[in-house]
Amino acid sequence: MKIRALERTDLPNIHKINNHRATMAYWFEEPYESLDELTILYDKHIRDSHERRFVIELNDEFVGIVELMDIDYIHRNCEIQIVIITKFRGQGLATEALRKGIEYAFLMLNMHKVYLYVDVDNLPAVHIYKKCGFIIEGTMRDQFFSNGEYHDSYFMGLLKNEYEKIEENNE
Template sequence: MKNGETKEMRIRALERTDLKNIHIIDNKAETMRLWFEEPYESLDELTSLYDKHIHDTHERRFVIDLEGVFAGIVELVSIDYIHRNCEIQIIITDKYSGLGYAQQALKKGVDYAFHTLNMYKVYLWVDVDNKKAVHIYNKLGFSIEGTIKQQFFAGGKYHDSYFMGILKEDYIHQKSN
């Protein structure tokens, strides 16, 4: 991509053939630190997890697809059909970071949560030091509902985390303005 050229972005269901790209992401220490997870996972383990969760109705995992190129993932996890809420997570590969795809993919993930799954609230956790992500979440209408002290251990230390959320009615109202 040169001179501001952008590719058409869509999200699609995660397929077994995408696991090799997920494996690369899952073993990158800096990326996993932002997800508060250990950067350690074999491809066999990832495949086993995929097989275990393929029919799990409490999660939806999407690939961020740029005209056939893997650019990251957006996930809806901990889907609660009684209380109608879920957590959203996203990772953009380094190559496509900073180009606006994270915001587009998050919007598509939130749209799916509200308009397909009929969720009432979408929430997320983010390291208070991840200013770039907090900015993107704020632009989409997420608000900080609380700060959790030393919630996650990653990169050899404890991190404070924001708990951020958006309600369906606020999201719809924001889209209409």
């Protein structure tokens, strides 16, 4: 499994993810986006230093995406997001890709903190995030509207020194 920078040729795969209702419900986004709109967004953000988008591949096959968003170089923090397509779920790829995204944030971008938001009812995701060292810092009530109702969200964070301790223990 590897991650690499998102390329224009990946957009049809991203388009499928962005229009998959169940997946977008967990990203708290509307599952509605045209390929033309996605291409325009890609062109607009290709040089945006406040985000990094990576494709997850296994044997040259598209598995999903991991993104670093809202990269703040003053406060040295960013949000991380991940999606694994249905075909590849349950194989440990989300954990591995998430760890690579975290590593990039801390070791390449020199972030102090990586954070994320997750639906409190998305237990598989919460499990993966905890396994990677994220700590629940709080619960945000009725934070997102998805599938006709409001959802509570955990705000989870991982500090660089916590990451370093985890990596030390894995050696």
